Amino acid sequence: xxxxxxxxxxxxxxxxxxxxxxxxxxxxxxxxxxxxxxxxxxxxxxxxxxxxxxxxxxxxxxxxxxxxxxxxxxxxxxxxxxxxxxxxxxxxxxxxxxxxxxxxxxxxxxxxxxxxxxxxxxxxxxxxxxxxxxxxxxxxxxxxxxxxxxxxxxxxxxxxxxxxxxxxxxxxxxxxxxxxxxxxxxxxxxxxxxxx
Amino acid sequence: xxxxxxxxxxxxxxxxxxxxxxxxxxxxxxxxxxxxxxxxxxxxxxxxxxxxxxxxxxxxxxxxxxxxxxxxxxxxxxxxxxxxxxxxxxxxxxxxxxxxxxxxxxxxxxxxxxxxxxxxxxxxxxxxxxxxxxxxxxxxxxxxxxxxxxxxxxxxxxxxxxxxxxxxxxxxxxxxxxxxxxxxxxxxxxxxxxxxxxxxxxxxxxxxxxxxxxxxxxxxxxxxxxxxxxxxxxxxx
Numbered sequence: 001x002x003x004x005x006x007x008x009x010x011x012x013x014x015x016x017x018x019x020x021x022x023x024x025x026x027x028x029x030x031x032x033x034x035x036x037x038x039x040x041x042x043x044x045x046x047x048x049x050x051x052x053x054x055x056x057x058x059x060x061x062x063x064x065x066x067x068x069x070x071x072x073x074x075x076x077x078x079x080x081x082x083x084x085x086x087x088x089x090x091x092x093x094x095x096x097x098x099x100x101x102x103x104x105x106x107x108x109x110x111x112x113x114x115x116x117x118x119x120x121x122x123x124x125x126x127x128x129x130x131x132x133x134x135x136x137x138x139x140x141x142x143x144x145x146x147x148x149x150x151x152x153x154x155x156x157x158x159x160x161x162x163x164x165x166x167x168x169x170x171x172x173x174x175x176x177x178x179x180x181x182x183x184x185x186x187x188x189x190x191x192x193x194x195x196x
Numbered sequence: 197x198x199x200x201x202x203x204x205x206x207x208x209x210x211x212x213x214x215x216x217x218x219x220x221x222x223x224x225x226x227x228x229x230x231x232x233x234x235x236x237x238x239x240x241x242x243x244x245x246x247x248x249x250x251x252x253x254x255x256x257x258x259x260x261x262x263x264x265x266x267x268x269x270x271x272x273x274x275x276x277x278x279x280x281x282x283x284x285x286x287x288x289x290x291x292x293x294x295x296x297x298x299x300x301x302x303x304x305x306x307x308x309x310x311x312x313x314x315x316x317x318x319x320x321x322x323x324x325x326x327x328x329x330x331x332x333x334x335x336x337x338x339x340x341x342x343x344x345x346x347x348x349x350x351x352x353x354x355x356x357x358x359x360x361x362x363x364x365x366x367x368x369x370x371x372x373x374x375x376x377x378x379x380x381x382x383x384x385x386x387x388x389x390x391x392x393x394x395x396x397x398x399x400x401x402x403x404x405x406x407x408x409x410x411x412x413x414x415x416x417x418x419x420x421x422x423x424x425x426x427x428x429x430x431x432x433x
Contacts, residue, residue: 002286003422005209006399007392009374010221012359014307018297018323019361026306028263028323031252031293055226062309068245068367078244080199080366092246098309115240124241124367131223133211133391135372139241154236185227195204195233196242196368 008135011128013062020064020096036067036093036109043072043110047178048140048168051104052097052127055186061103063129065183067093067140069122074113111142111177120148120155127183137196140181143169158192165191200426201238202368203284209399211391221387222348238368245367248293250327257325260296260338261414264321271317272301272339274414277375277402280332281362284425288332292423295361296336297323303342312344337414343382355382355389364423375419376401 011019021028037045048067052060069091070076075083077091091112095105112121123140141149149155155163168179184191213228215221236242256263261274281289299305299322302314306322320339328334343353357374364370376383378401383389389397399422408416 003282003284003425004396004399005206005284005424006371006373006421007396008210008371009359009388009392009400011361011372012374014299014305014310015297015359017306017321018295018359021323024308026321026323028257028321029254031248031295031325032246055230058226060227066370068241070241076240076244078247078366080244081240090246119239122241126367126370128372129227131221131225131227132213133215133221133224133228133388134205134213135370136213136229137367154239157236158234186230190229190231193229193231193233195235196238 008133010130010133011064013130015064015128016096016098020094023096023099030094032090032092032094034093034095034105034107036069036091036107037089041089041110043113045108045176046111047106047108047174047176048123048181049104049106049178050168050181050183051102052129052183052185057187059097059103060129060185061098063097063127065095065097065105066126066128067107067109068124069109069112070115072110072113074115076115114148118151118153120145120152122152122154127185136185136193138183138191138193139166140179141167142179143167162192165189199243200428201243202366202424203427205424208393209396215387215391217387219349219387221391242368243366245363245365245369248327248363249291252293253325253327258336260320260322260324260336263324265319268319270300270320270339274337275340275417276335276337276408276410276414277358277417277419278333278335278408279419279421281328281334281364281421281423282332283364283423287425288328288330289364289423290328290330290332292328292332293325293363294327294334295325296338296358298338298341298358299344301339301342303344314342314344340377340415348387353382353385355380355386360421362421362423369423371421371423373421374400377417378402378404
C-alpha cells in the first residue's frame with residue numbers, strides 16, 4: 001500500500017448550492033435529487049421518507065442524505081454488475097433536509113430487487129451533516145419483507161435488539177407505498193451504522 | 197462474479213465522529229454516532245456506485261471565475277487548482293466526478309443561511325464541478341476563498357478552504373473533504389482541521405506551485421487526493 005487515504009471533513013452547513021442546488025433553488029444543475037425514478041421506470045413505485053435526529057431528539061435540518069440501490073430486478077447501474085443495468089435508472093439519489101417544513105428527506109424510487117442470493121431487498125444510505133466530521137453508512141430494509149430480512153447476512157450481524165433501526169415502516173400516507181425511515185444519529189435508538 | 201473489496205476506512209486518517217476534546221468541534225457532540233460501527237462484508241451494494249461521465253460536466257462548471265458572472269469579473273485573487281485522484285495503491289482514478297463549493301474572496305457563502313455580514317459578490321457563485329481524465333487529473337479555476345467567523349467558540353474563524361466531494365469507483369470510496377491553503381495561521385486554531393489525526397493533517401493542505409501558476413492570470417495550487425484502494429484478496433461470491 002503506497003499511499004495514505006485523504007482525510008474526511010464535514011460537509012458543513014453550506015453544501016446546498018454545490019451539492020443540491022436545484023432542490024434549494026440555486027442556479028446550477030444538480031447531478032442527482034430526490035427523483036430517483038421517472039414515471040416509466042419498471043418496478044413497484046415507492047417513496048422513502050424520513051428525518052435525521054440528533055442526540056437530543058431534535059431534527060437536523062442541514063443534513064444531506066444519499067441513497068444507492070439496485071433496480072427492481074436487483075441490478076446495479078454499474079459496470080461491475082455483470083447482469084447489466086436497467087437503462088435510465090441510475091439508482092442514485094441525493095436530498096438535503098433543509099427544504100421541507102418538517103426537515104424530511106424524500107426519495108421517489110422503486111422497490112429494489114434482490115441483489116444476491118440470500119440477501120433481502122435494501123437501499124444503501126450515507127448521512128452527511130454539519131457536525132459529522134466523517135460520513136456514516138447505513139442500510140434501509142423494508143418492514144414488509146420480514147421473511148427475507150430474517151435470512152439477510154448483513155442484518156444477521158446486527159444485534160437483534162438493534163435491527164429495528166434499519167427497518168423502514170410502511171405508512172402509505174401519500175397514495176404511493178411509502179416507507180418511513182428516521183435516522184437517529186445518537187441515543188437509545190441510535191441507528192446502526194456500518195464500517196463498510 | 198469475483199471482485200476485490202476495498203481496504204477499510206483508515207481511522208488513523210479520518211476525524212472521529214464525536215470530537216473528544218473539550219475545545220473541539222462542538223456540534224459533533226450531539227451528532228456523531230457513539231456506538232461502534234458494525235463491520236460488514238462488502239457486497240455488490242458497496243462495490244458499485246453512481247457512474248458519471250464527461251457529459252455530467254457543463255462547459256463552465258469547472259471555471260468558478262466565469263460561471264457566476266452577471267456584469268463583470270468576480271473580485272479576489274484568481275487561482276487554478278489541479279491534482280490527481282489516486283487510490284491507496286497509487287492507481288489513477290479516471291472519470292471521477294469532483295464537486296466543489298466555497299466562500300467568495302470576502303469569506304461569504306452565497307448560501308441563504310450564511311449570516312456573516314461580509315459582502316456577496318454578484319459575479320461569483322462559488323459552486324462547480326469537474327471530472328478526472330484518464331490519468332486521474334482534474335483542474336478548476338476559482339477565486340481564493342476568504343476566511344470567515346463561525347460560532348464554535350469565541351473569536352472562531354475558519355481557515356481559507358474549498359469543499360470537495362468525490363465519488364470514486366464505488367459507494368465505499370465516497371469522500372467529502374476540504375482543501376486548505378499553505379501557511380494559513382488559522383489552521384492550527386481550527387477544530388475541524390485539527391480534529392484530523394495529526395499525522396494526516398498535511399494531506400489536506402495544497403501546495404503552491406509556480407509551475408501551475410498561469411502568467412498574468414492565476415496562482416497555482418496542487419492538491420492530490422487519495423481514495424480507498426482495493427485490497428489484495430478477491431472476494432468470491
